[in-house]
Amino acid sequence: xxxxxxxxxxxxxxxxxxxxxxxxxxxxxxxxxxxxxxxxxxxxxxxxxxxxxxxxxxxxxxxxxxxxxxxxxxxxxxxxxxxxxxxxxxxxxxxxxxxxxxxxxxxxxxxxxxxxxxxxxxxxxxxxxxxxxxxxxxxxxxxxxxxxxxxxxxxxxxxxxxxxxxxxxxxxxxxxxxxxxxxxxxxxxxxxxxxxxxxxxxxxxxxxxxxxxxxxxxxxxxxxxxxxxxxxxxxxxxxxxxxxxxxxxxxxxxxxxxxxxxxxxxxxxxxxxxxxxxxxxxxxxxxxxxxxxxxxxxxxxxxxxxxxxxxxxxxxxxxxxxxxxxxxxxxxxxxxxxxxxxxxxxxxxxxxxxxxxxxxxxxxxxxxxxxxxxxxxxxxxxxxxxxxxxxxxxxxxxxxxxxxxxxxxxxxxxxxxxxxxxxxxxxxxxxxxxxxxxxxxxxxxxxxxxxxxxxxxxxxxxxxxxxxxxxxxxxxxxxx
Amino acid sequence: xxxxxxxxxxxxxxxxxxxxxxxxxxxxxxxxxxxxxxxxxxxxxxxxxxxxxxxxxxxxxxxxxxxxxxxxxxxxxxxxxxxxxxxxxxxxxxxxxxxxxxxxxxxxxxxxxxxxxxxxxxxxxxxxxxxxxxxxxxxxxxxxxxxxxxxxxxxxxxxxxxxxxxxxxxxxxxxxxxxxxxxxxxxxxxxxxxxxxxxxxxxxxxxxxxxxxxxxxxxxxxxxxxxxxxxxxxxxxxxxxxxxxxxxxxxxxxxxxxxxxxxxxxxxxxxxxxxxxxxxxxxxxxxxxxxxxxxxxxxxxxxxxxxxxxxxxxxxxxxxxxxxxxxxxxxxxxxxxxxxxxxxxxxxxxxxxxxxxxxxxxxxxxxxxxxxxxxxxxxxxxxxxxxxxxxxxxxxxxxxxxxxxxxxxxxxxxxxxxxxxxxxxxxxxxxxxxxxxxxxxxxxxxxxxxx
Numbered sequence: 001x002x003x004x005x006x007x008x009x010x011x012x013x014x015x016x017x018x019x020x021x022x023x024x025x026x027x028x029x030x031x032x033x034x035x036x037x038x039x040x041x042x043x044x045x046x047x048x049x050x051x052x053x054x055x056x057x058x059x060x061x062x063x064x065x066x067x068x069x070x071x072x073x074x075x076x077x078x079x080x081x082x083x084x085x086x087x088x089x090x091x092x093x094x095x096x097x098x099x100x101x102x103x104x105x106x107x108x109x110x111x112x113x114x115x116x117x118x119x120x121x122x123x124x125x126x127x128x129x130x131x132x133x134x135x136x137x138x139x140x141x142x143x144x145x146x147x148x149x150x151x152x153x154x155x156x157x158x159x160x161x162x163x164x165x166x167x168x169x170x171x172x173x174x175x176x177x178x179x180x181x182x183x184x185x186x187x188x189x190x191x192x193x194x195x196x197x198x199x200x201x202x203x204x205x206x207x208x209x210x211x212x213x214x215x216x217x218x219x220x221x222x223x224x225x226x227x228x229x230x231x232x233x234x235x236x237x238x239x240x241x242x243x244x245x246x247x248x249x250x251x252x253x254x255x256x257x258x259x260x261x262x263x264x265x266x267x268x269x270x271x272x273x274x275x276x277x278x279x280x281x282x283x284x285x286x287x288x289x290x291x292x293x294x295x296x297x298x299x300x301x302x303x304x305x306x307x308x309x310x311x312x313x314x315x316x317x318x319x320x321x322x323x324x325x326x327x328x329x330x331x332x333x334x335x336x337x338x339x340x341x342x343x344x345x346x347x348x349x350x351x352x353x354x355x356x357x358x359x360x361x362x363x364x365x366x367x368x369x370x371x372x373x374x375x376x377x378x379x380x381x382x383x384x385x386x387x388x389x390x391x392x393x394x395x396x397x398x399x400x401x402x403x404x405x406x407x408x409x410x411x412x413x414x415x416x417x418x419x420x421x422x423x424x425x426x427x428x429x430x431x432x433x434x435x436x437x438x439x440x441x442x443x444x445x446x447x448x449x450x451x452x453x454x455x456x457x458x459x460x461x462x463x464x465x466x467x468x469x470x471x472x473x474x475x476x477x478x479x480x
Numbered sequence: 481x482x483x484x485x486x487x488x489x490x491x492x493x494x495x496x497x498x499x500x501x502x503x504x505x506x507x508x509x510x511x512x513x514x515x516x517x518x519x520x521x522x523x524x525x526x527x528x529x530x531x532x533x534x535x536x537x538x539x540x541x542x543x544x545x546x547x548x549x550x551x552x553x554x555x556x557x558x559x560x561x562x563x564x565x566x567x568x569x570x571x572x573x574x575x576x577x578x579x580x581x582x583x584x585x586x587x588x589x590x591x592x593x594x595x596x597x598x599x600x601x602x603x604x605x606x607x608x609x610x611x612x613x614x615x616x617x618x619x620x621x622x623x624x625x626x627x628x629x630x631x632x633x634x635x636x637x638x639x640x641x642x643x644x645x646x647x648x649x650x651x652x653x654x655x656x657x658x659x660x661x662x663x664x665x666x667x668x669x670x671x672x673x674x675x676x677x678x679x680x681x682x683x684x685x686x687x688x689x690x691x692x693x694x695x696x697x698x699x700x701x702x703x704x705x706x707x708x709x710x711x712x713x714x715x716x717x718x719x720x721x722x723x724x725x726x727x728x729x730x731x732x733x734x735x736x737x738x739x740x741x742x743x744x745x746x747x748x749x750x751x752x753x754x755x756x757x758x759x760x761x762x763x764x765x766x767x768x769x770x771x772x773x774x775x776x777x778x779x780x781x782x783x784x785x786x787x788x789x790x791x792x793x794x795x796x797x798x799x800x801x802x803x804x805x806x807x808x809x810x811x812x813x814x815x816x817x818x819x820x821x822x823x824x825x826x827x828x829x830x831x832x833x834x835x836x837x838x839x840x841x842x843x844x845x846x847x848x849x850x851x852x853x854x855x856x857x858x859x860x861x862x863x864x865x866x867x868x869x870x871x872x873x874x875x876x877x878x879x880x881x882x883x884x885x886x887x888x889x890x891x892x893x894x895x896x897x898x899x900x901x902x903x904x905x906x907x908x909x910x911x912x913x914x915x916x917x918x919x920x921x922x923x924x925x926x927x928x929x930x931x
Contacts, residue, residue, distance in 0.1 A: 370755060372757045372766055373755055373756060374744035374756045374758045375748055375756070376749045378749070
């Protein structure tokens with residue numbers, strides 16, 4: 001392991017984090033908040049610390065697999081830690097465990113909150129909450145690569161360790177160009193949604209915040225009642241659409257733009273599966289809620305919002321779905337396991353992996369009565385080798401294993417099974433709200449400190465797609 | 481005309497033979513001395529030893545005066561290079577045999593800018609697969625050809641006991657739709673029948689009709705068309721792959737049996753709905769469990785003639801109705817048809833005829849070779865100078881061993897009788913025995929083989 005390289009890059013990441021902290025600092029001065037000075041000192045301190053570290057420790061040239069995993073894991077931990085400081089130092093969140101949970105929930109775009117009343121948070125700190133979502137959505141490393149493009153030959157390893165989904169594609173020959181294009185797409189989408197929300201009747205601050213939160217499929221809101229506060233069908237449908245778009249593979253936008261045709265989307269089987277799942281689950285719930293809401297359009301408005309919110313692992317709410325009929329809860333619970341597309345900002349197991357499992361199941365069944373047949377699994381024009389398939393199936397199995405261990409740990413702290421299981425699921429899948437004591441009308445403030453750290457770890461494991469974090473626990477990883 | 485043939489394999493040999501027989505100057509370039517000696521001994525052509533991609537050899541062979549160059553060696557790249565060089569020397573037409581689909585498909589995509597300037601790139605496996613697919617459209621026929629832009633069909637049908645026309649004279653058969661039996665293959669001999677000739681059991685008849693009338697015509701000859709819905713292919717080589725690809729597009733259920741596991745993997749990657757089976761074709765258990773007897777057609781296209789023959793017979797034994805077998809050694813073909821195989825295809829014969837079609841003069845729209853190249857059908861554009869215009873067919877002194885099967889006039893097709901006339905601008909489909917092809921061409925005033 002080349003520790004110098006790891007430390008050097010961590011120093012750089014600290015500089016970026018300290019720099020971004022400058023934005024809420026500026027806001028604090030602008031709104032004349034008493035915490036402004038504290039934030040300014042914090043921001044400068046982190047930048048100086050980062051710069052000192054990266055100047056003191058020179059990197060060696062190349063980055064291997066081990067360095068890549070370490071860099072990504074430690075960068076995320078550092079981000080969560082640094083991100084917690086503004087809450088803690090300013091006293092907005094007095095205990096550090098809660099501040100760390102809130103910060104981790106922000107960066108991993110989980111959207112689970114420990115605030116019982118978000119509407120009293122100072123504007124600057126509130127903006128920081130939104131900003132953590134937005135930075136984490138596309139990825140801290142992707143941002144780093146796009147900004148500094150100095151990872152050199154090992155860049156792809158680092159990129160892969162952070163990216164979501166089983167297969168990472170480059171849209172440009174150079175990884176730094178790819179990262180720039182991804183960020184560019186992300187920025188455009190955010191701006192479009194923010195402007196649209198402003199037109200639909202939100203204030204500038206709130207529309208930008210919710211745009212951060214929706215496009216990154218995060219889930220934080222400036223209101224206690226989440227999106228339900230605005231009680232506007234336009235706003236809800238707009239956010240439904242952009243949560244969905246955030247759950248689409250970002251490379252598709254670039255490919256579609258390059259070809260100037262929407263066909264690229266339709267040709268992508270994962271996109272089609274994602275769309276079908278959205279439409280079928282949304283329609284089922286809407287039909288079921290028809291009676292309760294009186295009209296189909298109202299039922300669809302609430303039904304689709306909740307489905308897309310949980311499917312893309314955003315976690316916004318426009319209704320307290322826990323009072324809905326049992327079947328609709330079943331559908332919502334089901335979509336929480338699916339997640340968005342590979343290469344999107346969403347979390348969870350991802351539609352692409354389920355697609356592989358689904359197709360492979362079909363092939364396994366066929367093999368039973370065609371013992372001599374040779375099959376190959378293809379999604380679109382891409383062929384999946386045996387090794388990749390096993391890796392994907394292993395991922396799904398491992399995901400459930402971690403989920404069970406996580407539920408066990410939370411239930412050990414004294415919570416009922418529904419709360420324990422759905423809190424673990426909501427954190428591992430980066431969703432946010434679960435059921436029971438962590439349901440849409442509740443929050444995570446009453447979870448004890450140990451529970452908050454466990455759930456934070458689950459969020460990180462889920463965001464970095466299991467392996468990046470899990471390899472760190474392997475003793476042989478650290479040996480020479 | 482001077483033609484240079486590079487490569488004196490089976491295909492090269494048959495093209496050299498045809499062209500030389502037609503009275504052209506043919507030069508054959510071949511690397512292998514033994515093959516060259518065979519060509520020099522049996523054909524009236526000039527031979528050169530050497531590589532077709534060598535400028536000196538080409539110049540010695542007289543490439544500067546040549547009008548046509550056909551490169552049919554085993555090596556794709558050599559064929560392509562020879563054609564490219566020939567173009568530089570100003571050869572008007574070049575033909576290359578290219579097997580590798582990566583090169584061959586460049587020519588099929590229709591992107592002129594990317595083409596190498598080779599006039600015809602022929603891919604024997606693709607040609608064979610297309611031919612088999614065409615035969616599967618009309619499974620009851622031994623051979624099928626289309627004329628007049630697909631409006632006219634010629635079928636080669638073997639008469640079985642159920643045929644109600646057996647024992648009747650041709651004039652006595654009621655086809656209910658316009659149709660004409662242009663030839664009968666009886667005991668290995670091809671004859672152009674007269675109205676009084678009587679059909680017997682075991683005859684193979686060549687019948688011409690409009691495509692939409694053909695079903696009725698077949699009924700009169702005791703044949704019924706069963707649509708092919710499932711096919712089993714033995715051999716996952718290039719022919720098997722191309723065929724599966726074509727059949728998939730027609731929504732036909734396909735199973736491929738291939739012995740090589742690696743090839744199976746490749747096939748399963750490239751094909752969609754086809755079921756790829758890894759196993760030996762002679763494994764009767766595999767054939768049984770995968771239902772070789774229940775499919776509508778069994779196609780054997782491995783590289784091994786003996787295996788193709790054996791497994792086709794096995795499939796026949798298991799109950800398959802229709803079987804198509806690839807045989808490379810064309811001299812075996814008449815023999816194979818005797819032992820109960822329905823249809824035999826030979827990639828080499830198909831390649832040769834494909835190339836010959838291409839180098840026909842412009843008055844001839846298309847040409848096909850039938851009954852093991854014992855006869856040809858020519859589709860001829862009748863010129864303004866046609867000397868027998870506006871005369872009734874019964875009054876014309878038409879070549880004896882040839883017959884007019886159909887006429888295309890102003891987009892309409894009809895099967896002519898003795899009362900009909902041929903006028904300039906018509907397209908006529910003529911069936912001619914091999915030795916009278918020249919006479920037919922003279923009759924219509926066609927400039928010989930002008931490339």
